[in-house]
Amino acid sequence: MKQQSEKMEKNVFPHITPYFFKICMIAAIALFTQSENLLAEKNRDTGNSASDDQLQILFENPDGFTEDTMLMFVGENLEVLSIASRREESAWRAPAVAEVITRKEFTERGARTLSQALEMTPGFYTAHKEWGTQPYLRGIPDSVLFLYDTVSICSDLTKSLHPLDYELSLSPIKRIEIIRGPGSFLWGPDAFAGIVNIVPMTGKDIDGVETGVSYGAPGDNASAFLNMGYHAMNWDAFFSFSGRTENEDDTQYNLVRYWENGDLPVSPDERYGSGTLGGSRYIEGSFHVNYDEWLILTGRWSDNYKTYAMKHDRDDIIWQENRRVPMKLIKAELKKTLGISTAFRLTGSFTTIHPEYEVIDLSYNHQEDTYFLEGIYDQSFFSGTGLFTGGISFREKNIRNAPVWSNYLPLYLVPENKYFLPRISQTDYNTELISTFGQYNHKIGDLDVWFGARYEEHDKYTDHQGYNAGAVWSPHSDWVLKFIYGTAYRTPFARQLLEDDKPELEKIKTYNFQAAWEPSKALGANLCLFYNKISNHIMEDPYAGLSMPNDQEISGAELEGHYAPFHFLDISANLTLLDNSGPDETYKYVDYTYVRPDGSVEPHYVDIGYPYDSGPDSLFNLMITVEPWNDVTSFFRLSYTGSRNLIYPRSEEYVLNMGSPGIWLADTSLSIRDFVIPGIDLEISAKNLTDRRYKTPGTYNVKEGESFSVEALIKKRW
Numbered sequence: 001m002k003q004q005s006e007k008m009e010k011n012v013f014p015h016i017t018p019y020f021f022k023i024c025m026i027a028a029i030a031l032f033t034q035s036e037n038l039l040a041e042k043n044r045d046t047g048n049s050a051s052d053d054q055l056q057i058l059f060e061n062p063d064g065f066t067e068d069t070m071l072m073f074v075g076e077n078l079e080v081l082s083i084a085s086r087r088e089e090s091a092w093r094a095p096a097v098a099e100v101i102t103r104k105e106f107t108e109r110g111a112r113t114l115s116q117a118l119e120m121t122p123g124f125y126t127a128h129k130e131w132g133t134q135p136y137l138r139g140i141p142d143s144v145l146f147l148y149d150t151v152s153i154c155s156d157l158t159k160s161l162h163p164l165d166y167e168l169s170l171s172p173i174k175r176i177e178i179i180r181g182p183g184s185f186l187w188g189p190d191a192f193a194g195i196v197n198i199v200p201m202t203g204k205d206i207d208g209v210e211t212g213v214s215y216g217a218p219g220d221n222a223s224a225f226l227n228m229g230y231h232a233m234n235w236d237a238f239f240s241f242s243g244r245t246e247n248e249d250d251t252q253y254n255l256v257r258y259w260e261n262g263d264l265p266v267s268p269d270e271r272y273g274s275g276t277l278g279g280s281r282y283i284e285g286s287f288h289v290n291y292d293e294w295l296i297l298t299g300r301w302s303d304n305y306k307t308y309a310m311k312h313d314r315d316d317i318i319w320q321e322n323r324r325v326p327m328k329l330i331k332a333e334l335k336k337t338l339g340i341s342t343a344f345r346l347t348g349s350f351t352t353i354h355p356e357y358e359v360i361d362l363s364y365n366h367q368e369d370t371y372f373l374e375g376i377y378d379q380s381f382f383s384g385t386g387l388f389t390g391g392i393s394f395r396e397k398n399i400r401n402a403p404v405w406s407n408y409l410p411l412y413l414v415p416e417n418k419y420f421l422p423r424i425s426q427t428d429y430n431t432e433l434i435s436t437f438g439q440y441n442h443k444i445g446d447l448d449v450w451f452g453a454r455y456e457e458h459d460k461y462t463d464h465q466g467y468n469a470g471a472v473w474s475p476h477s478d479w480v481l482k483f484i485y486g487t488a489y490r491t492p493f494a495r496q497l498l499e500d501d502k503p504e505l506e507k508i509k510t511y512n513f514q515a516a517w518e519p520s521k522a523l524g525a526n527l528c529l530f531y532n533k534i535s536n537h538i539m540e541d542p543y544a545g546l547s548m549p550n551d552q553e554i555s556g557a558e559l560e561g562h563y564a565p566f567h568f569l570d571i572s573a574n575l576t577l578l579d580n581s582g583p584d585e586t587y588k589y590v591d592y593t594y595v596r597p598d599g600s601v602e603p604h605y606v607d608i609g610y611p612y613d614s615g616p617d618s619l620f621n622l623m624i625t626v627e628p629w630n631d632v633t634s635f636f637r638l639s640y641t642g643s644r645n646l647i648y649p650r651s652e653e654y655v656l657n658m659g660s661p662g663i664w665l666a667d668t669s670l671s672i673r674d675f676v677i678p679g680i681d682l683e684i685s686a687k688n689l690t691d692r693r694y695k696t697p698g699t700y701n702v703k704e705g706e707s708f709s710v711e712a713l714i715k716k717r718w
Helices: 002-046 052-059 103-108 114-118 494-499
Strands: 097-102 124-128 133-137 144-148 173-180 194-200 208-217 221-231 235-246 252-255 272-276 280-291 295-311 318-339 342-353 356-359 362-365 367-381 386-405 424-444 447-458 464-473 479-490 506-520 523-537 544-546 550-566 569-581 585-595 601-610 618-629 632-641 644-648 656-660 663-672 680-687 695-697 702-704 709-717
Touching: 097 103, 103 173, 103 663, 114 124, 114 133, 114 173, 114 194, 124 695, 362 386, 362 424, 644 695
Parallel strands: 144 194, 252 318
Antiparallel strands: 097 173, 124 133, 173 194, 208 221, 208 709, 221 235, 235 280, 252 272, 280 295, 295 318, 318 342, 318 356, 342 367, 356 362, 367 386, 386 424, 424 447, 447 464, 464 479, 479 506, 506 523, 523 550, 550 569, 569 618, 585 601, 618 632, 632 663, 644 656, 663 680, 680 709, 695 702
């Protein structure tokens, strides 16, 4: 009887939980509304009003938290960070290794894409593959949770959909917030090695119209954008639209037919021809509407089409692939104070991604819809020296036509293969995730200490807990020391969910120590030492299989500093050093296939091992900003990327380490405000000034690095 009861509870609980969660949320909203009414009645009786300003005053109390640590719901300071504690605060004392890139900074540095902005910061390496940019953070590939106004824009199906190139325009972006280190205790799965939050502009940032057009070479690249903002007394609105055409690759390909008849590959003498890649296009629209700082609506729509060439390790096989990624996002947020020490936030969002792929002459697509609801409660204690943030969230993902490749594609494209097609299957599945989390922060003199925890119950993978703890100590106003420990988990690949009933998640433990010194705005430096321990590490190879679980350890140092000897000159630099240890990645591959007399097919598997890919072990940036006049800013960057390995399996040699030596590159940009006519700005940026020819790891072979390019942008404010 006891076993039967336990079994019944196990079967019923996953179905009851979502409804229980929704009931709790409805009750919370009702409680919130009732509390607001009671508070309003009390205020009418006493003649007082509890506003957001009062809440800010509480957290600015000199006897409690200072403005640096506890700004909440108010203020438009571009330097603030909103993702370390789920509230606005200064990155200087935030409970995380944090950094903010303002609009002014990425504009003056000539960054046109998110990858260009991130690669100038410590810890980030952006690998330029044929299909786009792959991010590495602290030696871990595809490990960053990308948020747009705190809503995830990552995919659970594939780790290669990153908004790092022209898929996301920077023209409507206000700032880029960065956390290096795990953040799952507040943000859930995939905040693995770090978080990047892209914060859009609002009607308070631009009250009017801004337009811009650009042209770049080589490739006849062109773009245009339109930003419109309006700010009234108690509401503001912002709308943006942008488009771009980009001739990114003029490679000629020769493999033009392969899957055409469906059952067998096209005969080798009919597969080849000649073709040249066409152009790519990127379209995006967004909006942000805010009413009285308590109701906020955010939306984003994009439709991107990218064409690129893939190259086999045999130089005589080149084929075309296309990828189109329509995406829609909408978010609604309610923020209210329930008194001078209490606040509540309710957020709901919907995101849909519908990627469409074409590999030679095979087309397939899938769709991923995400529904998200979250409530967060803030409560201060002990005259403002203590603050608790707690919340509960529900996430549902509906996956349609998830593609799963069963074979390694390049091995099947050789002329010797006349009878076998690589197998690809598609399936549907849904996942539900319920999370509860909380963090308590307490101030003791110059010391802030905190502890955070998160519990996640998932219907498809193993339930788990995440933790974060640390301390921020400021012995002097010029110094800040941070000690941080955190854990995080990574969402399984689609193949893991389909092949394993309850797959174990990849887990990371990170220890951070940061010392920052800033005696003035003209001088500062900081050092961060970190250690990552990754367990149950799994990688997915393009078109085939998952690696066997293993453990990896990565330690490193991030050093950065800035110095402004004159008011018109600023010099900054950063250095990242990494060291990795751990076993080789091991995959199971099909090296040949039996065809039995009865027509059945039996694959033969072999284990293949090759080193863990941590990217380059050293990164360096030297950046010089000169502002000889108020309206003119020039920027110069010298960067170094250490040697990298190209690691991929082959038919004869299953492990190939083809080294790419370290490279030095130079970029520059020039910004002129009120150029000739007031209200017109001119921005010119040039990449790879010396037009250095270099090799960089691609997907299956080394490829040419990006050559010299220049782009001019003219903006007009109305």
